Amino acid sequence: MNAEKGIKHQQRRLFIGQLLSFAGLFVVLGIIVFFLYERSIYQDIDHTLEQQQAMILHPNEETTKLGPQQPGTRVTHPAPFRTNMVVFNQKGRIINQAMLGERFYAYFKNLKLDRSVQNKLQTLTTSTGTFRTLLIKAPKYSADPQYAGHYVLILQNTDAQEAAIRSFRQVLIVTIILFWALALGLSYWLSTRAMRPIVRSWQRQQDFVADAAHELRAPLAVIQSKQEALLTKPQATIIDESEAIATSLGETKRLRQLTDDLLTIAKADSNTIEIELVDQPFEKAFEPQLSSYQDIAVSQQKSFTTTLPKAGRALFDTARMKQLLVILLDNAFKYTQAGDSIWVEVTQTPRDWQLQVGNSGPSIADADKARVFERFYREDASRSRQTGGSGLGLAIARWIVTMHHGHIEVKDVHPHGALFIATFPNKPRMR
Secondary structure, three states: OHHHHHHHHHHHHHHHHHHHHHHHHHHHHHHHHHHHHHHHHHHHHHHHHHHHHHHHHOHHHHHHHHOOOOOOOOOOOOOOOOEEEEEEOOOOOEOOHHHHHHHHHHHHOOOOOOHHHEOOEEEEEEOOEEEEEEEEEOOOOOOOOOOOOOEEEEEEEOHHHHHHHHHHHHHHHHHHHHHHHHHHHHHHHHHHHHHHHHHHHHHHHHHHHHHHHHHHHHHHHHHHHHHHHHHOOOOOOOOOOHHHHHHHHHHHHHHHHHHHHHHHHHHHHOOOOOOOOEEEEHHHHHHHHHHHHHHHHHHOOOEEEEEOOOOOEEEEOHHHHHHHHHHHHHHHHHOOOOOOEEEEEEEEOOOEEEEEEEEOOOOOOHHHHOOOOOOOOOOOHHHHHHHOOOOOHHHHHHHHHHHOOOEEEEEEOOOOOEEEEEEEEOOOOOO
16 A cells, blocks of 8 residues: 555646746747747847937948939938937927827827936836837938037837737746647646556566465475474384475475576566676587487476587677576476477578477467466466466576567467477577
């Protein structure tokens, strides 16, 4: 229960962290987009004001651009659309009422001259609207006498731009809210997806601990019962209790094999085992191991044949490949009876090679073929206990094959039997 609470707590942390990350990203993105949009709008307006400033402050340069003029001609520069000029004298009074016209003069008559903002771009809000302004002082030699020596306030109405900015801001806020809603769902999905391997790993760990405890309990219980029985017979001889002693030794051997397998699985999960790939012939690597099983086959009255390519060789870890061979052969010998056949065959192509271990014992059901390589899985638990199986051998076999960048599968043998096929590349990549 505590583990489940921990998983849920971790998922909530992931969800909140991802949600805040998405939300923060969208806010920052919205601010940047809004800033760039607002800046682009005011940049155009400010450029217009600066052009008007240049025309007033440097009339000769602007006149040259217009081409040759007739002597005595007064040069005037009409203001662009929505741009106005308010001219102040030294006392701060508006002196271009006639140029402004009655309508615009009514808009600007209450403006005051503020010399502190000279040559500074400003935003001015009045009862008649919002304006972008630039205050300059025209030179005395200005071609237009109504500007000469006076202060000129250049204004451009920005009501349309302000409305566009407000509309854009509203759209941006709605968009960010919609993206927040999307981020809510996306964060939940991502946090759930990120937790799936953790949940699976936790569940596998729970199952592994439970199965390991169950497997360890059985031999320990047998050993304990046999030893307690021996304590009740202090006068008995070794010969009298040889069966109990043999049973205890058998369970001790099984317990040792189980702990070795558990240690191998634990190291495999932690990636602390490295394989050493060596280029070597198959006969040299497998022949000694296969010879020992010939004697076992004779003692159990079983047929055992081997086929190895004479000049075949590949790159593999000798110790791990021998371990794989032992696991598959032990499995074959355990599940066959006297008179059955067991065979080992190694074949090779230019790209890969195969290790095949088959037997004429009972076939494996189709529903069990995909699960026989799972940890602690056994098709027939009672029979496995009789043969001393722990359900870890084929899981270790699959790990060895995977470490060599290969794959393993099991197929039926007709009329009955099972064939394990492990396929490896001739030159696996080093990890």
